[in-house]
Amino acid sequence: MFLAMSEYSQYHLVDLMRERIQKYQNKIALRYSAKEAEDISWRELGQKVEQLALALVGAGLEVQGKVAIFSRNMPEWTIADLAVLWCRGVTVPVYPTNTAGQTAYILRDAGVRLIFVGEQEQMDAVVELQQHYPNLEYVIALDSSVNLRGMKNACYLETFQKAPVSMEQRKELDQRLANNNLDDLLTLIYTSGTTGEPKGVMLDYRNFASAIKLHDARLTLTSDDVSLCFLPLSHIFERAWTYYALYRGATNVYMRDPAAVQTVLATVRPTVMCSVPRLFEKVHAAILAKVATAKPAQRAIFNWSLKVGETALARKQKGKPNGMILDLSLRIADKLVFSKLRNGLGGRMRFMPCGGARLEPDINLFFKSIGLNVIVGYGLSETTATVSCYDADQLNFGTVGTPLPYVHMRIGEENEIQVKADTVMKGYYNKPEATAEAFTEDGWFRTGDAGYIDDHGNVVMTERLKDLMKTSGGKYIAPQMVEGTLVRDHFVEQVAIVGDARKYVSALIVPAFSALEEYAHSVGVKFENRMELLRHSHIQEMFQQRLEALQKELARFEQVKKFTLLDREFSLEMGELTPTLKLRRKVIMERFSKEIEAMYPGRN
Structure with missing residues (x-):
């Protein structure tokens, strides 16, 4: 049952802001x-x-x-x-x-x-x-x-x-x-999109009134x-x-x-900050890179502390107390390691809402273990942002949490996640056909994301339906999942997967150059410029070995068989990324077509 209109009367955004001013x-x-x-x-x-x-x-x-x-x-x-x-x-x-x-x-x-x-x-x-x-x-x-x-x-x-x-x-x-009036249009938000022209999402005051009230119930x-x-x-x-x-x-x-x-x-030194997974990926990679070059004793202390943090989290998840020894170990780990890592984010962070893309469970586990509460959620412009997120103490890694109160979510055809709530947009401005396509016949908003709802009511997002790639052998690949697997490596900055209508999966990889150059110096690899570094046989072999190790949990048809190292990042300025840092695949595939074709010799 949706909230009655009378329950919104005190939540008109302008009235709220005027009350706060007073x-x-x-x-x-x-x-x-x-x-x-x-x-x-x-x-x-x-x-x-x-x-x-x-x-x-x-x-x-x-x-x-x-x-x-x-x-x-x-x-x-x-x-x-x-x-x-x-x-x-x-x-x-x-x-x-x-x-x-x-x-x-x-x-x-x-x-x-x-x-x-x-x-x-x-x-x-x-x-x-x-x-x-x-x-x-x-x-x-x-x-x-x-x-x-x-x-x-x-x-x-x-x-x-x-x-x-x-x-x-x-x-x-x-x-x-x-x-x-709650029915007044508050904003038009033009979706950046990875393909096609942008669409103006129509959000009214009722959408935001609902979003505010629903967040009160969760945060x-x-x-x-x-x-x-x-x-x-x-x-x-x-x-x-x-x-x-x-x-x-x-x-x-x-x-x-x-x-x-x-x-x-x-x-x-903020106490709260919303972010996207890329920030956590970069911080995580930087920490691991620093640990990799630390003295053996320091690495041992770090690894011990992390294991203590993970053990305490696991017990919390099962509703079990830590016990005297684990509590003492946790305090020591916090003083020696965790507090220093949290200070890198200001030292006062209470929680950090995170959305916009998939956050890998192991990265989420890492930040939870060191005492940073990353609240993973899911939403779109069309749903006034969040429709599901973790509860304050939720630890169901790999999910995007449970639906907010009064938000209804179901799984439709092709495992599409669908939403019905008072936070869902009126439609797309000046685009009645696109608006009609965005809703099912019975009025549910079609997110375009595939997933499922587990036995505990958590929403699990698996892939973006429009992003799915189909190999020439008929196998479907979820590129974001493969990219998320590879970008966990601290030598990898960005990845774009190639595989649609191809015999096998390949990848365009942008290395994390500061970490890679430091590594090259440590093993005696000499180079004059980036291209010389990337073409060096030792570097190529090192990346090959790391990719093989990273992909052990992937199905064989999902694994990257060939890769090309690029000497620059994908950028906003060149139209290769959306403003929310998602890949514009069409642009990337066209701009790097020469490099891509070189990974498929003999292809007509």
Whole structure:
């Protein structure tokens, strides 16, 4: 049974934020990760949002009018977002790495007339796209250091907000605030997709009201928490999490450059942070690489500590007490090893929601064993992010947890995971056919992910249906599963599996160059550049041996038979990754077609 509408009345996002502004006043709401002196209190947040909302009304923003935000993470992103919602407008986030062409498509499809831009890269893209989309009336730069390139319709945020405010504007804003409605569209989120043109996911206030209430039933977040805004706000995961963190009164700390996360973690010392598996994979690989080069005694202490942590976890999972000896061992392991590892993530982390892709069970086990609570979950833009996740103490590795309360999940044809809940989108904007295809005849949302529900009610995701590859021998391969197996090696940075309509599976592998170069020096392999290093017979043989060891648990038809080492990473800038760091397989297969064909000699 779904929640009744009356149960949502106190959860309209704008009403919630206004209540928090009144409640917390001088408490810090938003913080710049690099400029603590510029913390923004709840009272200041309310003033900034109202001032900008009045300016938007004065600029002619209509009820349910679309406003784009094209920027990396910064407090001004959230201020602009909330100001649009104050006006009953609709926020259209655009990934900061999007090209001018990609951005123009979104603006055209949504009918955007006003856009906020973050930094110079986004400003320059807007200058370029104006020839393709001349309908922009306002371009507002959130960062005052941006060069406006002489655009007549561009100005800085401070300038835009200083426009005189009339009594009519104030009355209009008050009227809009009084008439807010759970059925209003809150946002259009354009899915990045790995193929095809993006689709605008329509999410309303009821979707977010439900998401907030359901998270209350599963998580414990308080006004004492500090959350690091690490993933792009243009993605549903970080955006929905930011709303939830602010609703709970936590301080939200913004970092512009995700590549600087290690440095920022040490200074901000957050208590919570949502992330994607790639961060944990990289941290895990870096730790193991450091242990591999440590002294024998240090390696022994690390391995002993990890075994102690795993033993304690196993007993916890069975509901058994540790006992005096294990408790003492755990305290020693924590002092010698675990506390130092946790300090690498700031030292205060209470829990870390993780989603967006599969997190390998052994990596999850590792972080749980050292005392970091990674809460694995599953969701999509179309479901307002999370639909299932771990309970606080759940240890069912390999699953994505149980459905949140009032979220219904079932397994349909082709083992597809299907969802019915009040968090499911209205549909795709301007795309009735795509909307119809996204739902079953009886109204369940089709996720496009395959999996099953185990005997304990946990959801297990096995593969992305559209990503499945079929070899020329008729065998189906789940590339993400194979890639997840290989990327656990600390010498492997990225992997793209090849196998569709091929005799066997091959792989494009991007090595972890810092670890590989250190290894090469240690064994006396001489090289002048990366390509010379990658072609060296010793390196090729080493990778072959490691792949064979990694793939022992895979079926023979799933195992990589040949591989090519690449001298650069797959990148966002070259269109090889989506903004959430998923592989764009079509682009990669085309760009590296020469290297791929070389792994299949004699193929016509």
